[in-house]
Structure formats: structure tokens, C-alpha cells
Amino acid sequence: MTTHAQKSTESTESTESAESTQSAAYGDSLAGIYDLLYPPSPEAGLVADFVHGLRPAPATLLELGVGTGRLAVPLAERGFRVHGVDSSAEMLRKLAENDITSTITSSVGDFAVSTVGRRFDVVLLALNTLFMLPSQEQQIAALRNIREQLADDGVAVLEMYDPMVFHGLDEPTVRVHHLAADSLVIDTVQVSRSQQTALVVHTVLGPGTVRKVPEVSRYAWPSEFALMARLAGLRITGRFSDWTRTPVTEGAQRHICVLEREA
Structure with missing residues (x-):
């Protein structure tokens, strides 16, 4: 006999599996042109400087939604020990091509639920990737997952667009x-x-x-994001409007948040 709780669990697992499949399909579809959509730019160096100011290389760094390595490759070249996670195997194949030094490790997975099996000095989630999760519950789950993969003194860095x-x-x-x-x-x-x-x-x-x-x-308002982070056991220790640490003001089009584990 199947109970209501079992049906609910099966339904949730089925939904998560379908959404993971959709995410993989999205990545596979764009992998061939992703580097054209987001070509190399000086911003990657600014990201490396930003992260280095928080935890200097050779810190361990986990990038969730790593894609083809737009940030991971410059970070690895800077000396960070980078592991990338992406739901798309095609994206990771392009990452391997772009990583000419072969220093970046990677794994296929849904960053909202899957873990690498170890903890990192830095967890990076850039380019609005958190908002690609279609529900508030999944976004909180992803934040909990980030917390679990952070070292005790580690930091998480999330880049999100301003909802407006x-x-x-x-x-x-x-x-x-x-x-x-x-x-x-x-x-x-x-x-x-x-x-x-x-x-x-x-x-x-x-x-x-x-x-x-x-x-x-699925976008979240800054106050909503702060509450979701607290529910996940994280606290915001910094918020900026760009990678040069410009303070957030009215009209800022993105928020870069730095988070740490709650005691």
C-alpha cells in the first residue's frame, strides 16, 4: 500500500528529476554557442581579484553551474584549485577543451541537491544561476547545499540580477x-x-x-534572499553592485552577495 507521504516523496523526486533533465537540455542546447554569448572579458579578472580578496589562492573553489569555464578557467590560472559542477555534460566537455592546463576537475550534477563529497574554501554561483531554479523551495535547498559544502571558515559568493x-x-x-x-x-x-x-x-x-x-x-527580492539564506544557515556579510566592490545603491542592476556559515 502506498501512503500519502510516499506519493508526495515520489512526486517531489519526479519533479526534481524532470527539472534537472530540463536544465541539462538547456545547457546541452547552448553549449556550442555559450562562449559566443558570453565571450572572454576583463570581468573574469575582476572576479578573480574579488575572490582572491576573500580567500587567496591556492584556496579550494567550487563553482556551481560552471558552464564552459568563463570564470573557472581564469580562476584556475590564478592558482585556485577549482572543481566545477554542471547539469550539462556538453557544457563540461567544452570546459575541458577550454581548460588547456587540465587543472580543473568537474562533475555532472544538479547543484540544488547533489554534493561533491568534500568541503571548499569558496563556493561560487555566478551569473544569476540561483534564479534558474524555478521555486523558492529549490532555491533554499540550493543554499543549504552550498552551506554543507562550505568549510567552517569558507565563504559563498552569489551574483544575482536586481529583480527590477x-x-x-x-x-x-x-x-x-x-x-x-x-x-x-x-x-x-x-x-x-x-x-x-x-x-x-x-x-x-x-x-x-x-x-x-x-x-x-524565478527571481527573489533582496530581503527575500536574505531570509532564504538565514533559513539555509547562512548570513550575508557583504553586498556589492559589481566585482570592484561598489556599494549597492538605488538603480543597481545586480547584487553580488558574500555569505558565511551561521555559527
């Missing part, structure tokens, strides 16, 4: 990214204010090809 970037949109918007002479990406953005979600559909146009990749982002 999307919440203030009154109607669907379109953005175009030119990737190369013969390809581009058209992003359509539609917001549900009541659900705190932004649906972004990436339409990738190439020579004779068209494909669509949907992305759902």
Missing part, C-alpha cells in the same frame, strides 16, 4: 545578440510579476537552422 531588471517590464521585450557573421540569437522576454518569473526564449538562427531554447528564471 525584469519586474519593471510592462510587456514582452525582444533583444538581439549577434554571434557571428552568419548567426545571431533573438531573446524574447515575458514576465509574470505574480509568480516572480521571467520566461526567456532564445531563438538561435544559423545557416539554414532555427532552434528555440526556453529558460525560466
